[in-house]
Amino acid sequence: MTKDSSTVPSTVADPSPRSLAELESRLARDLDILALPPADWVPPRDGVLDVAIVGAGMAGLTAAFALRKVGIANIRLFDRAPAGREGPWATYARMETLRSPKSLTGPALGFANLTFRAWYEAQFGLAxxxxxxxxxxxxxxxxxxxxxxxxxxxxxxxxxxTAISGDADGVSLDLDGPEGVQRVRARRVILANGRDGLGGPFVPPFWKAVDKRFWSHAHEAIDFAALKDRTVAVLGAGAGAVDNAAEALERGAAKVYMLVRRAELPRINKGLGAGHPGIVLGFHTLSDERRWAYNQYIADTGVPAPHNSMLRCSRHSNFALLTRCPIEAAQEEGDRLALRTGRGAVTVDHVILATGFSVDWAQRPELAEIARHTLLWRDRYVLPGHENSEFALHPYLGPDFEFLERRPGEAPWLNRIHAFNYAAVLSHGKVTGDIPGISAGAERLADSITAALFTEDYDHHWQRLIGFETPELLGDEWTEAEDFR
Structure with a gap:
């Protein structure tokens, strides 16, 4: 997209700011009129953050600004990625465009001048x-x-x-960064560490026995240039499978097979049909049975790839999609891999597993202390017939996104850590990582942390109230009458 949009017709006068500088001026005025952010009201503790946020992608940034809106400023965000490369967007995300409708306000927290639309129009115009x-x-x-x-x-x-632990007064984070190894203390911690925040890529057990030179996971670095003139199989039925198949096709693969276990490719995005304020604001109040059933239904139904993403593949004559095609065996044949499938045999050069992520505590050794103590859904409720569902390993979170102890009293610090990542979906719905609900989730999280910090510091605030002596009246504003005459 170039700035010159003069050839695009529009019948509406363009009220957009003419530059990012003008947009930022409008945003600054919004904040000034609303007297935001307020002064920091939390009493400082020497060497202790009020809130540490692990992750500085969309979820971490939104949570941070939500905290500033309620006057919590003693925060710091930590991200393992270089500046400007946080999140999946420049790494394993390979779609051309986002799935979400452009009109969603995402992390704007109610500020029109903080939306993607405002940012876009400031540079390219309304048309x-x-x-x-x-x-x-x-x-x-x-x-x-x-x-x-x-x-x-x-x-x-x-x-x-690299590690996290705590006590009744706070949480300790061990970190490894440009300044070397450091330990940071915080009263509250937010894990805003993304889709793989409590796990990592899901690799079916079958593939762990296959030589790694023959396969890659869709959510890792892949040398697509090396797949030029090669035959590639992509396993999966969702957006990740389609995006990686398209990437291989566009980089010159000779043939790309998309192999799907399901009898039919998912066609309806059920989650999109439930996108309304009720589900965003009320999901966490549902019964355990209803929360699990809701998520399990969407998982079982399957989320289809976006329309334009599928067309990105099907426009290539060397693309083939086969349903009812599970992999039954894989055998090396020299430098190639022979696959036996439910639809017959095929020999390929490389396989891409578009099998998504899973909550898998073993892949997150830095969270070992949380894993050892936290209450899981399988400890509270399992939807009948789904004992082996991945959801069983999700943390059973409290109403404020907080981890809960499996055995009360063993880890009194655990509820000081809040899961603002994908693993919260079973407890809270899609308000921790998806664009539609991220602002509502961040504001609810900030409100809950505000209440917790105020409650913990009640004695301080009580003494502050007693000690407040700034007079509203100076005593010379009236003369007291001598009697009732």
Whole structure:
């Protein structure tokens, strides 16, 4: 997209700001009129953060700004990625555009001048916005980088969490970054560490026995240039499978097979049909049975790839999609891999597993202390017939996204850690990582942390109230009458 959109017709006068500088001026005025952010009201503790946020992608940035809106400023964000590369957008995400409708306000927290639309129009104009179908993936990353700049949270990049522990007074994070190994203390911790925050890529047990040179997972670095003139099989039925198949096709693969176990490719995005404020604001109040049933139904039904993503593949004559095609065996044949499938045999050069992520505590050794103590859904409720569902390993979170102890009293610090990542979906719905609900989730999280910090510091605030002596009246504003005459 170029700035010149003069050829795009529009019958509406363009009220858009003419530059990002003008947009930022409008946003600054919004904040000024609303007297935001308020002064920090939390009493400081020497060497202790009020809130540490692990992750500075969309969820971490939104949570940070939500905290600033309620006057909590003693925060810091830590992200293992370099600055400007947080999240999946420039790494394993390979779609051309986002799935979400462009009209969703995402992390804007109610500020019109903080939305993607405002950012886009400031650069390209209203007419260009009107003809835009979906948000280009890397343009969304550019927007998030702008969001970070204008909200200005304190972020420490290139810093990985290596361990987490705690006591009744707070949480300790061991970190490894540019300054070496450090330990940070915080009263509250938010894990805003993404889709793989409590696990990693799901690799079916069958594939762990196959030589790794023959396969890659869709959510790792893949040398697509090396697949030129090769035959590639992509396993999966969702957006990740389609995106990786398209990437291989566009990089010159000779043939790409998309192999799907299901009898039919999913066609209806059930989750999209439930996108309304009721589900965003009320999901966490449902019974355990209803929360599990809701998520399990969507998982069983399957989420289809976006329309434009599928066309990106099917426009290639060397693309083939086969349903009812599970892999039954794989055998090396020299430098190639022979696959026996439910639809027959095929020999390929490489396989891409588009099998998604899973909550898998073993893949997150830095969270070992949480894993050892936290209450899981299988400890409270399992939907009948789904004892082996991945959902059984999800943490059973409290109403404030907090981890709960499996055995009360063994880890009194655990409820100081809040899961604002994908693993919260079973307890809270899609308000921790998906664009539609991220603002509502961040504001609820910030409100709950505000209440917790105030309650813990009640004695301080009580003494502050007693000690407050700034007079409203000076005593010379009236003369007291001598009697009732």
């Amino acid at each position: 260009a916005w009107e003809v835009l179908h979906r948000i280009p993936r890397l343009q969304w990353l550019d927007y998030l980088n702008w969001y970070r700049r204008v909200t200005n949270p304190p972020v420490q990049n290139d810093t990985a969490l």
